[in-house]
Amino acid sequence: MDIVKEFRGKVAVITGSASGIGRATALRLAKRGSTIALADIDPDGLESVAKELTELGAKHSIHRVDVSSSSQMEAFAGEVEDIHGVVDILINNAGVAIAGPFANQRLEDLEWLVGINYWGVVYGCHYFLPLLKRPEQAHIVNVSSMFGFLGLPEQSGYCATKAAVRALSESLWTELRRDNIGVTSIHPGCIDTSIIQSSRMKNEDSRESAQELFSLRGAPPDAVAVAILLGIEKNKLRMRVRPESVLTEWLKRVFPVGVHRFIANRWEKDQAKRELKLETKGSTAT
Numbered sequence: 001m002d003i004v005k006e007f008r009g010k011v012a013v014i015t016g017s018a019s020g021i022g023r024a025t026a027l028r029l030a031k032r033g034s035t036i037a038l039a040d041i042d043p044d045g046l047e048s049v050a051k052e053l054t055e056l057g058a059k060h061s062i063h064r065v066d067v068s069s070s071s072q073m074e075a076f077a078g079e080v081e082d083i084h085g086v087v088d089i090l091i092n093n094a095g096v097a098i099a100g101p102f103a104n105q106r107l108e109d110l111e112w113l114v115g116i117n118y119w120g121v122v123y124g125c126h127y128f129l130p131l132l133k134r135p136e137q138a139h140i141v142n143v144s145s146m147f148g149f150l151g152l153p154e155q156s157g158y159c160a161t162k163a164a165v166r167a168l169s170e171s172l173w174t175e176l177r178r179d180n181i182g183v184t185s186i187h188p189g190c191i192d193t194s195i196i197q198s199s200r201m202k203n204e205d206s207r208e209s210a211q212e213l214f215s216l217r218g219a220p221p222d223a224v225a226v227a228i229l230l231g232i233e234k235n236k237l238r239m240r241v242r243p244e245s246v247l248t249e250w251l252k253r254v255f256p257v258g259v260h261r262f263i264a265n266r267w268e269k270d271q272a273k274r275e276l277k278l279e280t281k282g283s284t285a286t
Helices: 020-031 043-056 070-084 107-132 156-175 204-217 222-234 243-254 258-285
Strands: 011-015 035-040 060-064 089-092 138-143 181-188 238-241
Touching: 011 020, 011 070, 011 107, 020 035, 020 043, 020 089, 020 222, 035 043, 035 070, 043 060, 060 070, 070 107, 089 107, 107 138, 107 156, 138 156, 138 222, 156 181, 181 222, 181 243, 222 238, 238 243
Parallel strands: 011 035, 011 089, 035 060, 089 138, 138 181, 181 238
Antiparallel strands: none
8 A cells, every 4th residue: 555655745633732742743743844733622722832833834723622522523524624625644642541440430530531532533533534535645643552552450441442542543454555544553651741630530649649750751742743753654553652662562462461460469569558558647647
């Protein structure tokens, strides 16, 4: 199949582009000569990125969209068609997180998570596919995660959605080859973005410790943007970003059950420490 080898003059649609990975990818594509259709639910963030694109002299449009809404995504595709006429690259990047044991999670939070992380990708692929079939070559990028390779405690919903994105991408990779549409799933490791701050977590101590870890050890979002562009140019089925993503996939492949035994033992020890800490706090308070 033919692949997208040149970004100049291409129209790229990017969801979740008001910050983080989406913003970094928009800037990289703009510097390579692409026209960018920015989409996000954050109007202030969109305006900020649009200003950066203007300073680069890049053509662009901005669209305030809730990716979990089928009707809004359908309207978004219509707006892009009216403005740009065609789409060469679709990057389904918008994502959120929740954390905590499954038994403690609210169904409305899980529905919110699935709506954005999975249905947002499905809606993007569905409504933009007719536009992607117009050029001679096109490409879809779906942002998954290293958590799409295995299930982790307190991340059941997030892992499930990212695994679903990976599987959907693999299916589309085969189905769309005859249409010269490449499909790549991106699997970032620890990346310093705002996803922790915007996540729904009951334990604020856990949020702070996670954010501290991401801030200290996380790679900048541009590392993922580089991988996205390379994945398009090389027509890769998947791109693992950061050593921990490579290691996670390798451990799951080599030790499909053993890795979960190891994780379970570590998690149970951590739970025991948390419970002891709470008991100590309670006894001190009394």
